[in-house]
Amino acid sequence: MSLKQFISDQSRRMAARSPWIYRINAGSCNGCDVECATTALIPRYDVERLGCQYCGSPRHADIVLVTGPLTARVKDSVLRVFDEVPDPKVTVAVGVCPISGGIFRDGYAVLAPLSKYIPVDVNVPGCAPRPQAIIEGIAQAIEIWRQRL
Amino acid sequence: MNFIKTLIQNLVSGPSTVSYPFGPAWTPDNFRGRIDFKLASCTACRACEQVCAPGAIRFDKTPEGLRFMMWHNTCVFCGLCEHYCPTDAIRQTTDWHMAHPVKDEFGMAIRETIVYVNCTGCNAKTLSSAPNPVGVEPPFTPEEIEQQRNLCPACRKKALAERGAVS
Numbered sequence: 001m002s003l004k005q006f007i008s009d010q011s012r013r014m015a016a017r018s019p020w021i022y023r024i025n026a027g028s029c030n031g032c033d034v035e036c037a038t039t040a041l042i043p044r045y046d047v048e049r050l051g052c053q054y055c056g057s058p059r060h061a062d063i064v065l066v067t068g069p070l071t072a073r074v075k076d077s078v079l080r081v082f083d084e085v086p087d088p089k090v091t092v093a094v095g096v097c098p099i100s101g102g103i104f105r106d107g108y109a110v111l112a113p114l115s116k117y118i119p120v121d122v123n124v125p126g127c128a129p130r131p132q133a134i135i136e137g138i139a140q141a142i143e144i145w146r147q148r149l
Numbered sequence: 150m151n152f153i154k155t156l157i158q159n160l161v162s163g164p165s166t167v168s169y170p171f172g173p174a175w176t177p178d179n180f181r182g183r184i185d186f187k188l189a190s191c192t193a194c195r196a197c198e199q200v201c202a203p204g205a206i207r208f209d210k211t212p213e214g215l216r217f218m219m220w221h222n223t224c225v226f227c228g229l230c231e232h233y234c235p236t237d238a239i240r241q242t243t244d245w246h247m248a249h250p251v252k253d254e255f256g257m258a259i260r261e262t263i264v265y266v267n268c269t270g271c272n273a274k275t276l277s278s279a280p281n282p283v284g285v286e287p288p289f290t291p292e293e294i295e296q297q298r299n300l301c302p303a304c305r306k307k308a309l310a311e312r313g314a315v316s
């Protein structure tokens with residue numbers, strides 16, 4: 001095995017243990033964002049036990065959490081930021097807003113469902129989903145991500 | 150010296166992190182979670198469809214009967230349907246394990262049909278929905294519910310009048 005191959009295999013193995021999470025707010029009411037922040041920041045839920053960490057730049061991200069119904073106003077920004085996330089990536093739709101539009105469904109200013117614009121891998125329904133449910137979704141996303149890596 | 154007390158307390162009580170997903174998670178008893186639908190109790194009044202703000206519930210007329218459809222991925226867990234349902238046919242459970250891979254998305258729905266039957270009184274085609282219990286005194290017995298289920302609206306009224314109830 002060449003050194004290059006070895007390093008690539010090792011880094012793949014290590015990366016699979018620690019995906020980085022990035023959060024995109026696509027026009028959410030902030031309910032889901034609060035729950036996402038709770039999931040990460042409050043010791044009671046502590047999503048970092050799963051080996052993942054929130055990061056500040058889309059270019060470092062492996063798992064993308066999207067909240068909100070994709071309003072017409074933020075659509076272009078969301079798509080641009082999403083494109084900056086390197087492949088392979090896993091997208092998690094948090095809350096019913098990105099999945100179907102939820103309470104804003106069929107509103108003139110929302111473009112939900114998100115899956116019309118972005119490939120979504122895991123849905124976490126709830127309005128807002130409780131932190132444990134988000135952790136459950138992230139756990140499923142990590143499984144998918146390991147297969148993709 | 151207060152911090153020593155806190156320190157000892159924390160050492161004794163252990164970490165506050167809940168063990169989920171490696172262990173069970175606590176759920177409050179009145180948690181508003183996944184919708185559950187009991188076809189046998191539904192009166193087909195369609196109040197739930199009316200009050201559901203995101204339109205997660207829809208009734209459609211099909212050749213077989215009245216089809217009830219409910220999409221979990223649209224529901225915002227407000228609980229209005231449960232509040233307005235006269236028979237508790239639609240309820241919120243405490244189940245919140247709803248995260249799913251996208252390939253299962255179309256399974257996240259309830260599809261049930263209240264079928265047409267022929268009225269045992271006048272043979273007209275009618276929905277075999279449960280009778281509406283609101284204001285019926287004395288309350289329906291299970292046998293009466295079964296009997297009403299096979300009657301058309303006019304015959305139901307007649308049966309109710311015969312038993313001396315005003316509804």
Ligand code: SF4
Binds near residue numbers: 030069103
């Ligand atoms: S799902 Fe509910 S809580 Fe989350 S962004 Fe939409 S409206 Fe807000």
Ligand code: SF4
Binds near residue numbers: 230237
């Ligand atoms: S009985 Fe309950 S579930 Fe059936 S239509 Fe009326 S409100 Fe909906």
Ligand code: SF4
Binds near residue numbers: 201219223224226228
């Ligand atoms: S809980 Fe609210 S949103 Fe969900 S189905 Fe019932 S009325 Fe609709």
